[in-house]
Amino acid sequence: MPGGDMAKPLLGRRNMESNPDLAATVGRTIGILGSGDFARSLATRLVYSGFQVVVGSRNPKRCAGLFPSAAEVTAQVDAVKKTNVIFVAVFREHYSTLCDLTDELAGKILVDVSNNTEINHHKESNAEYLASLFPACTVVKGFNVISAWTLQSGPRDGNKQVLICCDNQEAKRTVAEIAQVMGFTPLDMGSLSSACEIENIPLRLLPAWKIPVFLALGLFLCFYTYNFIRQVLHPYIWEQKNKFYKIPVEVVNSTLPCVAYVMLSLVYLPGVLAASFQLRYGTKYRRFPDWLDQWLQHRKQIGLLSFFCAALHAVYSLCLPMRRSHRYQLINAAVKQVMEKKTDAWIEEEVWRMEIYVSFGIMALGLLSLLAITSLPSIANSLNWREFSFIQSTLGFIALVVSTLHTLTFGWTKAFDENQYKFYLPPSYTLTLLVPCTVILAKIFFYLPCIHQRLRRIRNGWEKGRHDFENPLQQQESVCAR
Numbered sequence: 001m002p003g004g005d006m007a008k009p010l011l012g013r014r015n016m017e018s019n020p021d022l023a024a025t026v027g028r029t030i031g032i033l034g035s036g037d038f039a040r041s042l043a044t045r046l047v048y049s050g051f052q053v054v055v056g057s058r059n060p061k062r063c064a065g066l067f068p069s070a071a072e073v074t075a076q077v078d079a080v081k082k083t084n085v086i087f088v089a090v091f092r093e094h095y096s097t098l099c100d101l102t103d104e105l106a107g108k109i110l111v112d113v114s115n116n117t118e119i120n121h122h123k124e125s126n127a128e129y130l131a132s133l134f135p136a137c138t139v140v141k142g143f144n145v146i147s148a149w150t151l152q153s154g155p156r157d158g159n160k161q162v163l164i165c166c167d168n169q170e171a172k173r174t175v176a177e178i179a180q181v182m183g184f185t186p187l188d189m190g191s192l193s194s195a196c197e198i199e200n201i202p203l204r205l206l207p208a209w210k211i212p213v214f215l216a217l218g219l220f221l222c223f224y225t226y227n228f229i230r231q232v233l234h235p236y237i238w239e240q241k242n243k244f245y246k247i248p249v250e251v252v253n254s255t256l257p258c259v260a261y262v263m264l265s266l267v268y269l270p271g272v273l274a275a276s277f278q279l280r281y282g283t284k285y286r287r288f289p290d291w292l293d294q295w296l297q298h299r300k301q302i303g304l305l306s307f308f309c310a311a312l313h314a315v316y317s318l319c320l321p322m323r324r325s326h327r328y329q330l331i332n333a334a335v336k337q338v339m340e341k342k343t344d345a346w347i348e349e350e351v352w353r354m355e356i357y358v359s360f361g362i363m364a365l366g367l368l369s370l371l372a373i374t375s376l377p378s379i380a381n382s383l384n385w386r387e388f389s390f391i392q393s394t395l396g397f398i399a400l401v402v403s404t405l406h407t408l409t410f411g412w413t414k415a416f417d418e419n420q421y422k423f424y425l426p427p428s429y430t431l432t433l434l435v436p437c438t439v440i441l442a443k444i445f446f447y448l449p450c451i452h453q454r455l456r457r458i459r460n461g462w463e464k465g466r467h468d469f470e471n472p473l474q475q476q477e478s479v480c481a482r
């Protein structure tokens, strides 16, 4: 067992000073039934947190060596007799084999840590099933959201919350205290009927990411089709030119930045909408509509996906000149130039435009990287609210503005060039500009002194029609705000 991390003092120590109840919990004997991965990690963590541990196994001799030496490994019956709190680290399928222990278990607290393999696989939750097998015991559901790995390496950056539910308050508090001494944060989820919900949590695959990922894929598909029609299909149909080589790199590299850019603007659009709602209703105490609430909560994921697409776009862009197709095009252009007896193909405006848009692109990506880094929990935790919101809100918005400059200098006058319209479809960059420009204009609008003041007062708790006129300055402001 790796001792290095485990030997470090845990959060538990600090908790104990502030909560004398916890000091009584330490030193208790805790039982574990089962000797598998979870049982081993749990035993180790408990031992290092100062508990006495007794493990009950069907075959104690075989597995004693796998546990820390401070843990006692004995037969199931003996282990159960020695303690009042028993973690059942056994799969649901084998719960019924514990029925031999019914008499010894009577009156004790059983902690059900089990998970299922599918959402709602069984009619009743595992914990309720265990409770029905041992009606004389108090069953507490908990710890299933913690992996054996997290138990081993200590609750540092990962998920520190332990969701607990039980019908008996006393038993629930006991298990919550154990979790706290181990350095976890217990979260009361109510009665045992919540067990089903708790058991489903570890089975959900990145729930917060579902909508943002579908959004990104949807945008990608739309823009890809659009770019494909313009860059490949149009030359094929109108000029019989084979441009299918553009499918893997060029079309993708026109699509990714569009997705990144639109997604970035969708991160800042809900903030603008929220502000409009607050201005409209003159209060911050009115709930936003559900869709806006959801949207506000998914901004982090939308932003990170935007960053991901932008980073890919940057790598694709760097690779553009090293492709064979690009080399052939250069040579062909050179030959054509010789035939036409032109000596200099330099166009000053084009040169400057590209220098500038590439530079803006790099700056935007740099800012987005900063946002992405600060969204790592360990870094976010080391920043105070002000710092985090400055980076996320202010620098993120600046990234949106710089991206807009990047896109505008890239597109330049293409929007006004008839030759750029394929099947009457404008260049894709013109489509992407719509939402970001709306967001930027709205933000500028909200920074007009009058609007800004009113918004700030609303966010400080002021409400329309419920303010006092004792402060003449405030009165003046509210007149202005109208």
Ligand SMILES: Cc1cc2nc3c(=O)[nH]c(=O)nc-3n(C[C@H](O)[C@H](O)[C@H](O)COP(=O)(O)OP(=O)(O)OC[C@H]3O[C@@H](n4cnc5c(N)ncnc54)[C@H](O)[C@@H]3O)c2cc1C
Pocket (backbone or CB within 6 Å): 264, 267, 268, 269, 270, 271, 272, 299, 300, 301, 302, 303, 304, 306, 307, 368, 369, 371, 372, 374, 375, 376, 380, 389, 392, 393, 394, 396, 459, 460
């Ligand atoms: C790469 C990347 C990573 C991201 N990572 C994260 C992340 O880790 N976590 C995250 O939450 N978001 C993340 N985001 C999303 C986004 O950066 C944030 O949601 C950002 O705070 C949105 O800024 P905003 O100005 O639109 O909205 P907000 O900051 O919500 O608010 C708009 C304005 O209102 C003010 N305001 C809001 N509420 C109040 C209030 N109650 N009282 C007073 N003033 C208020 C704010 O100061 C701000 O000026 C990420 C985005 C990107 C692109």
Ligand SMILES: NC(=O)C1=CN([C@@H]2O[C@H](COP(=O)(O)OP(=O)(O)OC[C@H]3O[C@@H](n4cnc5c(N)ncnc54)[C@H](OP(=O)(O)O)[C@@H]3O)[C@@H](O)[C@H]2O)C=CC1
Pocket (backbone or CB within 6 Å): 033, 034, 035, 036, 037, 038, 039, 056, 057, 058, 059, 063, 088, 089, 090, 091, 092, 094, 097, 113, 114, 115, 116, 143, 144, 145, 146, 147, 148, 149
């Ligand atoms: N691994 C993990 O990361 C997590 C696991 N869990 C839950 O913890 C429980 C145990 O998981 P895990 O440790 O990974 O599983 P393992 O298969 O590694 O261990 C299961 C243990 O159950 C014991 N057991 C008792 N009765 C029986 C029986 N009749 N048949 C077979 N085994 C029996 C065995 O110990 P012995 O032979 O000594 O009696 C065995 O070591 C499960 O309910 C799981 O859902 C929850 C969260 C995370």
Ligand code: HEM
Pocket (backbone or CB within 6 Å): 253, 254, 255, 257, 258, 260, 261, 264, 310, 313, 314, 317, 318, 358, 360, 361, 362, 363, 364, 365, 368, 403, 406, 407, 410, 427, 428, 429, 430, 432
């Ligand atoms: C290192 C960073 C970046 C570099 C080197 C870069 C480079 C480029 C290049 C070379 C193009 C032209 C592609 C082509 O010829 O088809 C382009 C287009 C574009 N870039 Fe970037 N870029 C960077 C970052 C970004 C970022 C962060 C965004 C926005 C989030 C962005 C958004 C766009 C958009 C919207 C287009 C127009 C795409 C089109 O309509 O075809 N770029 N960029």
Ligand SMILES: [Cu+2]
Pocket (backbone or CB within 6 Å): 119, 120, 121, 122, 123, 124, 125, 126, 196, 197, 199
């Ligand atoms: Cu269930």
Ligand SMILES: [Fe+3]
Pocket (backbone or CB within 6 Å): 093, 121
């Ligand atoms: Fe099953």
